Amino acid sequence: MILSMPKIIKLLPILRCVEDFFIPPLCVVCDSALGNDGDRWFCPACINALAANHSQRDDVCPRCSQNRRKRECACEFAWDFSFEKVFSAYDYDSTVSSIAKHIKYKGKSRLAYHTGVVTAPLLPREFFMRADMVVPVPLHKSKMRRRGYNQAEHFARGVLNGLNGGGAGLGLKLRTDLLIRVKNTGTQTKLDREDRLQNLIGAFAANPQKITELKGKNVILVDDIFTTGATAESCAEELLRAGCATVRVLAMGRD
Numbered sequence: 001m002i003l004s005m006p007k008i009i010k011l012l013p014i015l016r017c018v019e020d021f022f023i024p025p026l027c028v029v030c031d032s033a034l035g036n037d038g039d040r041w042f043c044p045a046c047i048n049a050l051a052a053n054h055s056q057r058d059d060v061c062p063r064c065s066q067n068r069r070k071r072e073c074a075c076e077f078a079w080d081f082s083f084e085k086v087f088s089a090y091d092y093d094s095t096v097s098s099i100a101k102h103i104k105y106k107g108k109s110r111l112a113y114h115t116g117v118v119t120a121p122l123l124p125r126e127f128f129m130r131a132d133m134v135v136p137v138p139l140h141k142s143k144m145r146r147r148g149y150n151q152a153e154h155f156a157r158g159v160l161n162g163l164n165g166g167g168a169g170l171g172l173k174l175r176t177d178l179l180i181r182v183k184n185t186g187t188q189t190k191l192d193r194e195d196r197l198q199n200l201i202g203a204f205a206a207n208p209q210k211i212t213e214l215k216g217k218n219v220i221l222v223d224d225i226f227t228t229g230a231t232a233e234s235c236a237e238e239l240l241r242a243g244c245a246t247v248r249v250l251a252m253g254r255d
């Protein structure tokens, strides 16, 4: 049987899920061999690197989560975000960048979930206390078809499982049906913050059939990497327009 190109493209997400199921015996970050008893994705050195990355973030800006040991943020002079604050678990170092690339471009949805599980114990409980729901930054449906999954959603699922299952019992629900990406903006990596914001105008919309479910709610918006904040800002504006009381942002890494 010879498959046509469009059929192969349609099958890609399925093939990736199958590949994803068979977890490789090598560390996803550094390719060193994994033993049978440790973590199934990361070697002990990379787990330690993640923990060290997190512990070196002991002086971060409480609003934008910038690591002040590395760089001062601009919050004192300007805060033009409509969300309340950002919390990032890690700095965007080589380990986190490698994980993010595997998640985003190599189809490893289970790695996104697993990173969330590993990260959950590092997150402060207070950040989640007042929240009603967790909403991942949505993907446009054409990108979703191509990739087969939303990495922010899987990371968020892992975090929630880690928090709820880990005895924290916060009872937070993940909602993927309330915020929709209606405009496919393409890649934004080469644009600066202003151009990104411009590009994202009208990109997100609250689901008109469920808009009442957002009224008065305190939302935690989850993204993989927080860079300029333009995507989070665009989502937050829409959530607040739809009636949410507050929006906070949880990111895996802060660039």
Ligand SMILES: [Zn+2]
Binding pocket: 027, 028, 029, 030, 031, 032, 042, 043, 044, 045, 046, 047
């Ligand atoms: Zn490793």
Ligand SMILES: [Zn+2]
Binding pocket: 061, 062, 063, 064, 065, 066, 073, 074, 075, 076
């Ligand atoms: Zn700041």
